[in-house]
Amino acid sequence: MNKTDRLLAIVLELQRKGVVRAEDLAARFETSVRTIYRDMQALSEASVPIVGEPGVGYSLMEGFFLPPVSFTVEEAVSLLIGAHFVEQKFDPRYQERAKSSRSKIEAVLPQQVRAEAANILTTMRLLAFASDTPAGKQEKEWVEKIRQALLDAKKVSFHYRKSLAEEDGNRDSVRVVAPYGLALVGGAWTMIGHCDLRDDLRHFRLSRMSQLAITEEGYQRPPDFNLHAYKPMDDRKTYVRLLAQRDIAERIKESNYFFLEGWEDSSDGLLITLRVRQTEEVKQWVLGWGAYLEVLEPEMFRREIREEIEKMIKRY
Structure with missing residues (x-):
């Protein structure tokens, strides 16, 4: 970033945040504190x-506002794609706001920039298949309800069905949760919040919820909780080693499978490593590749796959 761009960015940062330390500005723009001092002198002059x-x-003197700034083609395309993404993945209220924002952005762009941005956008497309299904529409409704609960600081109640059974063999439960935030993970919405049943912070996929309702019970989010800085505990400590035939090697590499830890090419095929909490989490995925995929270890999981195949043979 050159000096002119940095000076403009500093003013925007001050206008957005109010008061900012020189050390924070130096970290933000990857420069020295001494350079920030010189930048402040240049702005004053x-x-x-x-x-x-x-x-x-x-800080900026009260009442000072930077005049409207122009967008480059790349900046305009970024904003328009972002608005289009919100239209697809957020609830109806924000869909409408995204459409309105997109129209306003397009209206203020100079003709040449608008034409170039429109040309680039014809070469890009965002697809959100889940949003077009009944499950996707239900997920958007849950997003809207949880967002309202977050604004009102009210707990939510819902029926939840886990992908794997608990120790008691039950997958279904009724939860009351104080929502702390929403995160879009791998194209699926997840709610992070304090669960009354477990008395701990938990994550809930919206697609596994039913009968979601906002309760009258209020709550206070911990002042030290920061959704953007929060990282859930990683308890995937079991490693699964697999051997894939070359016929499916590229498809597995491109699958972007959540549990995929790594791979390496070998003379026999593609050696794959998965990292899981329980092998049950990847059982159906492994079976789905049929004879093209072989479990190498752990031996217990290898036996489970063999037993499942034997059951399938009996059924057919």
Whole structure:
């Protein structure tokens, strides 16, 4: 980033955040604190009303606003694609806001930039297959309800069906949860929140919910919880080794399978490593490749696959 772009970006950062320390600006723009000091001097000399308070940070004088800025073609395309993504994956209220935002962005673009952006957009397309299904439409409805619960700080109740059974053999339960946030993971919406049943922070896929309702019970989100900084505990400690025939090697590499830890080519085919909590999580995926995929280890999982194949043979 050159100096001119950085000076503009600094003003935008101050306008957006209010008060920012020189150290934070230096980290944000990957430069030294001394360079930030010089940038602030340059802005002041350019009649930008910068206010500096020792030990607090820099801010813009109250009442100062940067005039509207123009977008490059790449910036316009990024914003329009983002709006299109929101139209596909968010609830109806935000879909309408995204359409409105897209129209406003297009309206303020210079003719040449608008034409170039439109030309680039004809070469790109976002597909969200799940959104067109009944399950996808239900997921959007749950997004809207949970978003409202987050705004009102109300707990939600719902029936939840886990992909794997609990220790008691039951997959279904009724949960009451204080929602802390929503995350779009691998194209599927997930709610993060404190579960009353488990008395702990838990994750819930919206596609596995039913009978979702906002309760009258309020809650307070912990002040130290930061959704963007939060990382769930990784408890996938079991490794599964597989051998795939070359016929499906490229398809497996391109599958972007969640449990896929790595692979390496060998003389016999593609050696694959999966990392899971329980082997049951990948059992159907392994069986789905048929004779093209062989379980090498653990031996217990290899026996489970063999037993499942024997059951299939008996059925046919």
